[in-house]
Amino acid sequence: MCMYIQLDRDRDDLIPTPELREAVEHSAYSFGLTSEQAAELLYDVDANGDRYVDFMEFSRLVRSLFTISRDGCWETAFQKWTLQF
Ligand SMILES: [Ca+2]
Numbered sequence: 424m425c426m427y428i429q430l431d432r433d434r435d436d437l438i439p440t441p442e443l444r445e446a447v448e449h450s451a452y453s454f455g456l457t458s459e460q461a462a463e464l465l466y467d468v469d470a471n472g473d474r475y476v477d478f479m480e481f482s483r484l485v486r487s488l489f490t491i492s493r494d495g496c497w498e499t500a501f502q503k504w505t506l507q508f
């Protein structure tokens with residue numbers, strides 16, 4: 424959500440697809456994604472092909488991101504960490 428507001432600088436509720444792509448690629452590592460997973464997520468992010476990512480498209484991306492991340496390495500890392508205490 425925060426990322427959406429940051430990327431939508433002119434507040435028209437649309438993010439140019441290249442800008443979103445760049446942002447996700449840059450933060451892939453902190454989401455625990457490989458670059459292949461990030462590329463897969465971004466492949467059909469602009470569902471209606473208007474070269475902008477609207478809020479619905481963005482929500483879908485975030486949901487996929489959450490699904491992938493939950494199965495990904497950071498959850499395992501988190502479980503390991505909590506088991507230590
Ligand atoms: Ca905008």
Ligand SMILES: [Ca+2]
Nearest residue numbers: 469471473475
């Ligand atoms: Ca679109």
